[in-house]
Amino acid sequence: MDLTSNSEVMLSTAGAGLRAQRLAGAVLLLSLLVFGALVPFAKLPLAPVWAFIPCYESMLLISDLITAVLLLGQVRSTRSRGVLALACGYFFTAGMTVVHALSFPGLFSPTGLLGAGPQSTAWLYMFWHGGFPLFVLAYAGLQGVELRMRPGPRPLYRAILRCVLLTLLLVVALGALATIGHDRLPVIMVKQRYAPALTVVVGIVWSFSVFALFAVWRKRQRSMLDLWLMVVMCAWLIDIALSALFNGARFDLGFYAGRIYGLLAANFVLMMLMVENGTLYLNLSRMADELRQLSMVDTMTGIANRRQFDATLEAEWRRAMRSGAPLSLLMLDIDFFKCYNDAYGHVAGDGCLRRVAQLLAAAARRPGELAARYGGEEFAVLLPGMDGAAALAFAQGICRALAELGVEHAHSAAAGHVTLSIGVACVGAGSAPGGGHPGGAAADAAAPLRLVEAADLALYASKTGGRNRATLAPPLRAAAGPPCATLPA
Template sequence: MSETLDMQRGLLLSLSPGRRTYWMAQAVAVLSLVVLLSAVPFAKVQLAQLPLFVPIYESALILNDLVTAALLFGQFAITRSRAMLALASGYLFTAATALGHLLSFPGLFAPGGLLGAGPQSTAWIYMFWHAGFPLFVIAYAVLKGREEREPDRFPAYTLTRKTALCTVAAVLGASAACVALATAGAHLLPPIMAANRYTPNMAIVAGSTWGISVAALIVLWRTRPHLTLDVWLMVVLCVWICDVALSTVFNGGRYDLGFYAGRVFGLLGASFVLLSLLIENTVLHSRLAAARAELKQLAAGDVGDRQG
């Protein structure tokens, strides 16, 4: 077995999920689907404009994604797995692109938004953001499958500072390119917003983005065996699909019920892998403390035997 797979055995998220994990994941997925179906008939109901909602929601989401990315990069430092590097990069991409979305949102920091944003910029950044993350998940699933099937052809990365810095720079560059295209290059893109309402073009763009998310879920599901991380990542994609559906597919524009409900889904989705990682770190620390105490007891016993 390759060095990558050997090191992964020590990580809880890289172990096979138990029945309880599957049950909890299925419960969250079913509940998300029920909420989605309940909200779809009312998705276009216009609600009050709450100026503070967007910065509060996106600040929490960016923080969640940054912490998740940092923890996943830490997992990569242990496993040296290309798949883990791809997933960590996906969370970093979402955090950086969400920041661009926040800064460009009209009326928050400037009447038309910052970064030279135009009337189409925020909506397009949202589309790039929500299409980008599933693509990183697809990359994670494909690389994970190859590492499982052909471990000798995909040895563990040699971790260097240059590797980490180049990866972070590439991800931030991709995010910056998306934001630049949606702002400075907005004239190259078809209009998807008319004031706060969607144009007919939005149906095509949103449907394509939704389709990418569904494809990512299918690819991840078909990549066996499933790890605990994979199960929670599938839950993230289910919630992500609900987010895109309510925010861009079934609603009519900004500040309707779908706009708010979809973003609540998005914030919840950003938290599942983070919570799993935090729980894993706590459990691993507990196991390490227990192992250390057991070693001390064994050492004390050996000393006693020698003296006797």
């Protein structure tokens, strides 16, 4: 079973494979082609659609918050300061989105809420798009640094809470500066058109994104998160270029197209995180199934182990009690196995166990039948729907098949080859413990063990009767029955 390591399933640590690189390259190439086609028409004026801003920023807010929460989930596993910084970056963009929407003129009030002025939203956009690349720079610089704290979840949660609160305080401070303190900032917006000073501000903001892109790109070993973060920063650059550099005013083609690019940029990492979560849960489900299967299989012989035998016996017992159909059990023990181990060695002894197990598995191949290793050199075969006489004949057939197999055992007092002593017990309609009433037996949790005890007594009779034989126990009763009759195999 491939138990995938933590570094292979986390987006922040999994290596970027060739397929992922090709996909990211295709997305980036398509983005650049569309950007090149839009640039000549960026200043084309379009009709103001006031519903566009709340719809766009609502989607942006939701995607940023989900991305931030999913990244915090990765912080719990990796304890990476870099991933925590990036998660705070998405909380920052979510907070700035809210402030930007509230202060946008004409959306909730003619001049915007929060005491906004005519250039408040323009400055908020610059703080927003200049701030996120700084968080990306922090991510690139701190990615290999772990959070140092005492063991346990509480110190980690406190560290995360402090970082998130500091990020929100930064949002509040920048929001207050752009709204209440807008008169202290240079004029970059005159009515609905951009002022000349905006070009300088956009150049500074744009350079932050370029530095962030370069910081992630220059890493020697890039993770999946690094790869898609580079795509995000490229889309971020296109967003800024269309919305504030190549366009001329609000509600022109560049205004709308740039914000659509921003929305796409916000969703690239989110989509990869969602895909990663789905893949992770699928892998966990597969591993759980494999672990469940392994927990039911004896690793040496490859047949069912004691755990699976006990569970199957209980289920088949209840089924037999409900239906009245017979249920037979064979308990088998390799004769003089200790002498075999001493004479031929433990490696040969393990090989002998595997050959006997394969023979039993080949014999018990009808639906519902189960061959299991009970413990040591002892095996069990469960035979639903088979009465005692048929089960005895089945056991004798196993003895004959093992003789034909001819596994040498020169130190056996029973024969010159490996042999089995077998005890056979059966329960059926009218033969259940408790006066033969099936319902009472089914209600007794210990009732299946009586079938095992009966088969064990029959096995003991086979051993005391000379070994290399099968013994049928009398019909199962509430009390012990008469002594078992031994029939040579």
